[in-house]
Amino acid sequence: MSNSQLTEGICANRLSPDALAQNFTDIAPSLTAHEAQVAADRCYFCHDAPCQTACPTDIDIPLFIRQIATQTPDAAGMTIFDSNILGGMCARVCPTENLCEGACVRMKAEGKPVEIGRLQRFATDGVMARQDHPYTRAAATGRTVSVIGAGPAGLACAHRLAMKGHSVTIYDARPKAGGLNEFGIASYKAVEGFAAAEVAWLMQIGGIKMVENWQLGRAGDGDLSDILAQSDAVFLGMGLSGVNALRLKGEDKDNIIPATNFIAQLRQASDLAALPIGRDVVVIGGGMTAVDAAVQAKLLGALNVTIVYRRGRDAMPASAHEQEIALSRGVRIIEHAAPKAIIGNGAVRHIEFCYTKNGPDGLEMTDATFRLPADQCFTAIGQTLGDMPEIVIVKGGKIITDGAGRTSMARVWAGGDCTHAGDDLTVTAVAQGRDAAEDIHLFLAKG
Amino acid sequence: MADLTSNFLGIKSPNPFWLASAPPTDKEYNVRRAFEAGWGGVVWKTLGAEGPPVVNVNGPRYGVVYGADRRVLGLNNIELITDRPLEVNLQEMTSVKRDYPDRALIASIMVPCEEEAWKAILPRVEETRADGIELNFGCPHGMAERGMGSAVGQVPEYIEMVTRWCKHYTRMPVIVKLTPNITDIRAPAQAAKRGGADAVSLINTINSITSVDLDNFAPQPTIDGKGSHGGYCGPAVKPIALNMVAEIARDPATAGLPISGIGGVTTWRDAAEFLALGASNVQVCTAAMTYGFKIVQEMISGLSDYMDKKGFTSVDQISGRAVPNTTDWQYLNLNYVTKAQINEDDCIKCGRCYAACEDTSHQAIAVSSDRVYSVKDEECVACNLCVDVCPVDCISMRELALGEVDQRTGTPVAGYGNWTSHPNNPSSQAAQ
Structure with a gap:
């Protein structure tokens, strides 16, 4: 291993395998039984609890914490899974400081919430570590539902439908199920192949068939009408497969890639040391994807990693907690700056930014500029829906649904990030998948 | 010292x-x-x-x-x-x-x-x-x-x-x-x-x-x-x-x-x-x-x-x-009236007072859509349960002044009077 953090350009092996293993270890390991007991004892068992109201999947948080406090963690796990079958992943990736923990009444009391996320992980890990699947499938109904997309929305929908006895086929364009959980979040949030293990655990319900490498509308695979012809109902949960462009000259230069691609590549890498990373890395954007890409670039051994966001830090979609993770790992955050030009001969070498300011009509560019050296540039400025069958009404790039997840088209439901109701959160996608499944079930029961 | x-x-x-x-x-x-x-x-x-x-x-x-x-x-x-x-x-x-x-x-x-x-x-x-x-x-x-x-x-x-x-x-x-x-x-x-x-x-x-x-x-x-x-x-x-x-x-x-x-x-x-x-x-x-x-x-x-x-x-x-x-119950002043009052500034909105009062007491606490809890004086019997279950001690008991009307009973607070002389006490009536 001759490379180091100082090695110029893009190269592998910047850090030793030991250092990499250390860097990519579980960022928030499971609580021990004692830690869980102490944490659970802090819960006040609030009436109409604000934490539960803040949870998109409406998990009965006071109840599951009381179940932990009374030494029945498996019962706690079931309380969670009853509302959110992906409760294990949500415990790892939810921005709890903006959701349940942000609403915890102890925030006002002491500025320190009950550790709901970690308690949820404690309870769900325990149930998932058992060999059995805790739910049983109802008698087969003979009805079939196709689910497009094996991400959080599709998985939650499929599990709920399968539990009610329907036959479900999930189609996913990638070679592996899991969607964002498998390809789109920082590795240290779901270590040891948790996303795949969760899919396998969930599939144990039975009645779900997984079809991988199948993309809606792709020649040879099939389109929506094909799927509708062979199913009683369809759920669209394919997420956002496209990415927004910088719309800058030179954007096509080498080593400017979507942050989502970098994250997916890293998540699927069998050997992190072999993964090349630049010495100077620039990430453009301010969401969780930007942070996940930047932090992981740093952890791979990049010397300088800079997130550049066009607005102020307070406006960043990434939570304050996520920003803290980035800063604590040595990522620099430059706020109020927008890319102006990409400089390089063939491959990117520098990126020129101009500072921005808030004006009466929104963000204004100023004349003040600066350049950052960049061996690599990861763009994380939003994702877009891929090609959609025209028969489903799309507005503003997202599928329109009603409260129950119904699209404009009969027998077609949708949920998660591909819809207007999505908000880039695993937990919201799970809620929509689950609720659509309930509505589909009602629909099938009538028919 | x-x-x-x-x-x-x-x-x-x-x-x-x-x-x-x-x-x-x-x-x-x-x-x-x-x-x-x-x-x-x-x-x-x-x-x-x-x-x-x-x-x-x-x-x-x-x-x-x-x-x-x-x-x-x-x-x-x-x-x-x-x-x-x-x-x-x-x-x-x-x-x-x-x-x-x-x-x-x-x-x-x-x-x-x-x-x-x-x-x-x-x-x-x-x-x-x-x-x-x-x-x-x-x-x-x-x-x-x-x-x-x-x-x-x-x-x-x-x-x-x-x-x-x-x-x-x-x-x-x-x-x-x-x-x-x-x-x-x-x-x-x-x-x-x-x-x-x-x-x-x-x-x-x-x-x-x-x-x-x-x-x-x-x-x-x-x-x-x-x-x-x-x-x-x-x-x-x-x-x-x-x-x-x-x-x-x-x-x-x-x-x-x-x-x-x-x-x-x-x-x-x-x-x-x-x-x-x-x-x-x-x-x-x-x-x-x-x-x-x-x-x-x-x-x-x-x-x-x-x-x-x-x-x-x-x-x-x-x-x-x-x-x-320290006395016997019969000597406690039955005309003494207090009402719970919630300090909204200190309240952390856990709702335990509400759950306790609504489920097990006198339905004397109201909650607004934005989780502001308040006491219904017309229902409050001053049992103190809300004070007891509040985790941050933001509820207190306000003593009604002599002559002030108790919204629950509609009667003004009277001077000292205990069970021994209370009209509902059979012994008391017998003595009259």
Whole structure:
């Protein structure tokens, strides 16, 4: 291993395998039984609890914490899974400081919430570590539902439908199920192949068939009408497969890639040391994807990693907690700056930014500029829906649904990030998948 | 720093905090460490008669009841009196008293209910130069099966008889330790006084089973698959102890009889409460067993701080101060009206007051869509449950002024009036 953090350009092996293993270890390991007991004892068992109201999947948080406090963690796990079958992943990736923990009444009391996320992980890990699947499938109904997309929305929908006895086929364009959980979040949030293990655990319900490498509308695979012809109902949960462009000259230069691609590549890498990373890395954007890409670039051994966001830090979609993770790992955050030009001969070498300011009509560019050296540039400025069958009404790039997840088209439901109701959160996608499944079930029961 | 000097039956100690007769005071090593830590006195672990000492179980001796974060709220024990030879204990007591002449050293004694047994042991205890004796009529487990401990304490005639023997055979002050495992604590206290006791100490432990092993279906602590009832102590028993102390303090038959307060004293505040209800000093056990001897330092500084703030210059000034305000229900002012009020600024919106009131009380708390909780004066009976369950103490009780209309009853607050003269009281009406 001759490379180091100082090695110029893009190269592998910047850090030793030991250092990499250390860097990519579980960022928030499971609580021990004692830690869980102490944490659970802090819960006040609030009436109409604000934490539960803040949870998109409406998990009965006071109840599951009381179940932990009374030494029945498996019962706690079931309380969670009853509302959110992906409760294990949500415990790892939810921005709890903006959701349940942000609403915890102890925030006002002491500025320190009950550790709901970690308690949820404690309870769900325990149930998932058992060999059995805790739910049983109802008698087969003979009805079939196709689910497009094996991400959080599709998985939650499929599990709920399968539990009610329907036959479900999930189609996913990638070679592996899991969607964002498998390809789109920082590795240290779901270590040891948790996303795949969760899919396998969930599939144990039975009645779900997984079809991988199948993309809606792709020649040879099939389109929506094909799927509708062979199913009683369809759920669209394919997420956002496209990415927004910088719309800058030179954007096509080498080593400017979507942050989502970098994250997916890293998540699927069998050997992190072999993964090349630049010495100077620039990430453009301010969401969780930007942070996940930047932090992981740093952890791979990049010397300088800079997130550049066009607005102020307070406006960043990434939570304050996520920003803290980035800063604590040595990522620099430059706020109020927008890319102006990409400089390089063939491959990117520098990126020129101009500072921005808030004006009466929104963000204004100023004349003040600066350049950052960049061996690599990861763009994380939003994702877009891929090609959609025209028969489903799309507005503003997202599928329109009603409260129950119904699209404009009969027998077609949708949920998660591909819809207007999505908000880039695993937990919201799970809620929509689950609720659509309930509505589909009602629909099938009538028919 | 207030003067905490205590004079109990002429027994002087630098503070009113004594260690109760219990495992912490079983031997010289512990007692010396206790005195070094600052304890004002020690009641030595109960001595038995000459001869082969009792034996203890060799499995767990204690069971526990926890609060949040495994905080010890109650402890139960099945340990018997000292299991070391009488002679060893007496030698060690002599040695300790010689080295700590300013501290109180009391011998706790439990021998068979026979005059000869007491007559035999008392002179030997006197030789140690102990300051007094405490008659253990309290332990509810083990020894009671042999006719001692609470088996004596539950029969006032025995208490009186043994107390009289002791007063006859020794010049040392006699403290009678009472068991709470009776229906009316005043009867044994009166018996002790009739027998000539210089003081009573209470409470001893309460008969209890702390928990059941739900795998093996046996009470805990479990000894080879079986469990037995034991004596319960610790913070959980304090309310029971306070009531019993107050009962004796305000009973005309025993008023003025010095009391050593025991039962769940954990902080200086607990101690002050026992004093206020009539105790002259306190004895501590579970708190020391939970946290070690050092806790006495907080008790000393806390009581001193409190006395300084209140302007008390001696512990005696606290002693009994709440007794005149301890009365029977029938004398409580039924025309006194308060209403709960919630401090919205301090409220953290947990809603526990609402759940408690709505589900189990008088539906007197309203909640708005943005979780602002308020009291419905027209429903509030001032039960205090909301105050009790509030985790941040943001609810208080507002006293209605004389003449102010109670929104619940529609009547103005009247002057003092109790049940004895209330129109709904049949006795009251009969008297008219």
